[in-house]
Amino acid sequence: MFARCSFLLVLLGAAGFASAQEMPYFITYTHHMEEPGSLEIALNPVLGVPKGGARHFTASSLELEYGVKGWWTSELYLDAQKTGRDSALFTGWRFENRFRLMMKEHAVNPVLYVEYEDITGADRIFKEVVGFDTFEDLLEPVDEARHEKKREAEAKLILSGNRKGWNLAGNLIAEKNLNGAPVEFGYAAAVSRPLAFAASPDSCSLCPENVSLGVELYGGLGEWRQVKLAGTSHYIAPAVAWNLPNGVTLKFSPSFGINSNSNRALMRFGVSYEIPLLFR
Amino acid sequence: MNLHTGLLLFVICTTACAVAPPSRSAPAEAASEIRAGGKLFAQHCASCHGVNATGARGPSLRTPAVQTMPDAALVQFLTDGDLRKGMPSWSRLPEERRLQLVRYIKSIKAT
Numbered sequence: 001m002f003a004r005c006s007f008l009l010v011l012l013g014a015a016g017f018a019s020a021q022e023m024p025y026f027i028t029y030t031h032h033m034e035e036p037g038s039l040e041i042a043l044n045p046v047l048g049v050p051k052g053g054a055r056h057f058t059a060s061s062l063e064l065e066y067g068v069k070g071w072w073t074s075e076l077y078l079d080a081q082k083t084g085r086d087s088a089l090f091t092g093w094r095f096e097n098r099f100r101l102m103m104k105e106h107a108v109n110p111v112l113y114v115e116y117e118d119i120t121g122a123d124r125i126f127k128e129v130v131g132f133d134t135f136e137d138l139l140e141p142v143d144e145a146r147h148e149k150k151r152e153a154e155a156k157l158i159l160s161g162n163r164k165g166w167n168l169a170g171n172l173i174a175e176k177n178l179n180g181a182p183v184e185f186g187y188a189a190a191v192s193r194p195l196a197f198a199a200s201p202d203s204c205s206l207c208p209e210n211v212s213l214g215v216e217l218y219g220g221l222g223e224w225r226q227v228k229l230a231g232t233s234h235y236i237a238p239a240v241a242w243n244l245p246n247g248v249t250l251k252f253s254p255s256f257g258i259n260s261n262s263n264r265a266l267m268r269f270g271v272s273y274e275i276p277l278l279f280r
Numbered sequence: 281m282n283l284h285t286g287l288l289l290f291v292i293c294t295t296a297c298a299v300a301p302p303s304r305s306a307p308a309e310a311a312s313e314i315r316a317g318g319k320l321f322a323q324h325c326a327s328c329h330g331v332n333a334t335g336a337r338g339p340s341l342r343t344p345a346v347q348t349m350p351d352a353a354l355v356q357f358l359t360d361g362d363l364r365k366g367m368p369s370w371s372r373l374p375e376e377r378r379l380q381l382v383r384y385i386k387s388i389k390a391t
Contacts, residue, residue: 021324021372035368037337070363104360105371165374197374201315209377245323276327 021194022249023167024214024241026268027128028190030169031109031160033100034067035276041065042272044251048124049265051257054138055084059091059124063272071100077117081124083142091146092119094127098158106161113156113171121148126255126266128154130175131184131223132231134261151178165197167214185227188218192239205244212241216253219262233261237268247274310383317384320377324370333388338367347389354382 023030026044034040042063048056059081066074075096082088096115122145124138153176160169173186192214199209219234221227239253251270257263322331328338335341346354358378361369370378 023372030372032372033363033368036366067368070361070366070368100363103363105369162371165376167372194374198376199316199320199380201312201319203319 021243022212022241022251022272023190024192024212024239024251024253025169025190025216026237026239026251026253026270027218028169028188028216029098029111029113029156029158029160029171030167030190031100031111031158033070033098034065034073035274036067036070038067038274038276039064040272040274042270044125044268044270046125046269047267048126048138048263049267050138051135051264052139054135057081057083057124057138059126061125061127071103073098077125077127079119079123079125081122081142083122083124086142089122089142089146091123091125092117092150094119096154107163108159108161111158111160113154113158115154115156117150117152117154119150119152121145121150123150128173128175128186128188129218129220129233129235130173130186131220132261133220134231134233135257135263136261138263149179152176153178166191166193182224182226184223185221186219187221188216190214190216190239203245206242210243210245212243214239214241216255231261232259233263234258235262235266237266241270248272249274313380313383314387316377317380317382317387320373320381321384324373325381333385341385342389347386351379351382351386354385355379358382 023032040063042065043060044063045058045060047058050056059079062078064076068074077094079091079093080088081091094115094117096113099112101110101112121140122142155174157172158169160167169190171188173188174183175186176183192212194212195208200207204210216237216239217234218237220232221229222232234257235255236258237253237255239251241249241251243249249270249272251268253268255266255268257265321333328336329341330336333341349357355375355378358370358381361367363369
């Protein structure tokens with residue numbers, strides 16, 4: 001274990017670092033792509049505070065994000081979770097690609113997102129909320145949920161723009177379980193800004209320019225032929241990101257359920273590190 | 281603290297932290313902007329353009345083509361990038377920081 005960690009540290013040290021000014025969002029995507037040739041490694045744990053008698057859980061996803069081109073970013077997620085006193089289990093993987101549709105910067109910049117995921121019913125990452133997802137989904141015991149296979153295709157239309165230092169982003173989500181369930185819809189929207197727009201002349205860690213604050217709103221929109229808000233769950237999530245000068249970004253976002261179908265809270269944490277120009 | 285109080289505090293903090301810096305004399309301000317731009321260059325640009333901006337995987341930024349480009353055009357180029365050729369868009373940086381980067385890039389021509 002120690003040897004593995006040492007190897008990783010040497011690799012990271014040799015690779016140098018890049019600071020990409022990460023957005024504080026966990027759910028909402030923007031039009032900002034990974035720099036071409038750069039690899040971002042991120043770990044995003046989620047602490048779940050459900051309701052209705054469901055047990056608390058800890059889930060986590062390991063993310064590997066790579067900039068294939070300036071307009072094309074690929075990302076692989078590996079998910080795991082632990083509920084109550086049950087043993088931890090691997091709950092599946094996701095592979096996504098994002099394609100920026102316009103090569104110049106505009107007021108609104110569209111990005112097409114396509115994803116394939118092979119996860120189980122025990123997955124607790126809540127990377128998006130779609131359809132009629134509710135807190136009741138968590139009442140199913142993990143031992144049973146882990147046998148439920150979810151092979152899903154997902155598409156998102158990402159609309160995002162920057163204006164006077166602020167970022168505004170909205171995502172429309174369509175998800176299809178390939179086992180025959182109807183297409184489910186969802187949304188995510190977010191706004192954020194750094195605490196200071198201009199950089200200070202001296203190197204600093206805990207200074208306003210390195211901290212971004214934002215808020216996200218996300219939830220389900222029903223499914224094919226039943227697009228509606230009734231029966232869906234929604235969350236609001238203040239979010240903060242701290243971009244350290246050494247290339248590490250720390251993020252935190254508590255999501256609060258805002259209607260009777262939502263879970264009580266989802267506490268999201270994130271740490272990421274960007275390695276520039278790894279495979280170029 | 282309930283949800284509404286927490287959100288209210290969050291909004292107040294966001295607004296309160298967005299304060300304007302104190303004003304300084306013009307030469308000191310310019311030097312400060314260049315230093316800030318140098319810091320940003322090291323963080324975001326040096327991995328491609330080299331630590332001295334003489335070029336690495338990306339082109340040199342000391343060439344006449346870059347150095348004679350108007351500031352506004354250079355800021356716009358940083359905003360758009362050249363996605364097909366591998367230059368990322370830096371619109372994620374606020375315009376103030378893109379302008380600081382340009383001031384730094386223009387300051388290195390004589391060195």
